[in-house]
Amino acid sequence: MEEKNIKLTLSYDGTDFTGFQFQTNSRTIEGELTKAISAINKTETTICCAGRTDSGVHAEGQVVNFFTTKNNMGERNWFMALNSMLPKDIRILKCEFMPIAFHARRSAIYREYWYNIVNNDSISALQQRYFSHFPFFKLNEQLLEEYGSILIGEHDFSAFCCANDASESKNRYIHSIKVERQDNIITIKIIANAFLQHMIRIIVGTMLKLHKENEPKEEMQKILLSCDRNMAGSTYYPKGLTFKKVYYDESILKKHYNVPRRTFLEE
Structure with missing residues (x-):
């Protein structure tokens, strides 16, 4: 058959x-x-x-x-x-x-995740399942994006993965990190070829930590180069994170993000 x-x-x-x-x-x-x-x-x-x-x-x-x-x-x-x-x-x-050769993981070019934060003193009961809450401190989306810009490109992300991650290589390629605000909602949008375990949540936790402590963006560079998990921020809450999209068609990716295809790194 x-x-x-x-x-x-x-x-x-x-x-x-x-x-x-x-x-x-x-x-x-x-x-x-x-x-x-x-x-x-x-x-x-x-x-x-x-x-x-x-x-x-x-x-x-x-x-x-x-x-x-x-x-x-x-x-x-x-x-x-x-x-x-x-x-x-x-x-x-x-x-x-x-086609028979299609593979959900190996055929993928990029993955896109969004992290949603309610940046307000209170959070609606209807937002509790899908948003993290960061109260009593006004987040600056431009500053958060500056921290994120340090991570763009291919790097060893050992500082941004959990101890249980079994990946042979900790190198990953981040294409973009965008931070947007709509009223009191902050959305951090990350596109990469693949992610380590807890990588996005640790990146978010680190960005928020550096912002709250008013650290220069060079501090993010130090954390990245250290490859030391202890230097990065906390693993932020899972409920704010949503897996938005998988990119398979290179022409669509170029149209929307003007980015060349990268070699896929095994998860």
């Missing part, structure tokens, strides 16, 4: 999950997806994702792929069937048949 490669683009509220990766006796994104896909496939099915998110981290553009020999089901059939079986905090946004 002909094998098909299916790409799913999905969103999820990560609040009540212990992360993406499967864990025995824990509720995970991978566990819920695998259960639903395997039930439809009528055989145990493995999936591959573009990036593994931590416990409490959300997604609006996560991508996974898997293989099936169910040739009687079209893209819309899979879309409808999966959304009917998955819990409400995981939603399939798009289902596409892809």
Whole structure:
């Protein structure tokens, strides 16, 4: 039977999950997806994702792929069937048949994450699940972006990953870090070829620490070059972080960000 490669683009509220990766006796994104896909496939099915998110981290553009020999089901059939079986905090946004060579992780060029912060003395009850709260101190988005600019390019990010990160290489390429404000919402947008474990949350924690202590941007350079996790800031809260998008089409990336393709570094 002909094998098909299916790409799913999905969103999820990560609040009540212990992360993406499967864990025995824990509720995970991978566990819920695998259960639903395997039930439809009528055989145990493995999936591959573009990036593994931590416990409490959300997604609006996560991508996974898997293989099936169910040739009687079209893209819309899979879309409808999966959304009917998955819990409400995981939603399939798009289902596409892809070439057999497509791989959700290895075919990716860049990933984009947003970190959202409510910079106000109080936070709405409706924002609690999806925003971090930074009260009683007015953040300057231009200064935060200056700190972030030090990290752009290819570097050893050992100072910005957790001790449990098992990556053989700690080198990653950050294309851009943009910081925007809309009323009392600060959004830190980071695009890179790949990320180390907790890398974005540690970068955010470090940017906020340097800002609050009124440190010059050269301090970020010292932290980066030190490769010492103890010099960086805290691992900031997971709930403010959202996996926004995976880039596969180089022409789209050039159109929006005017950036050349970089060699993918294994996660």
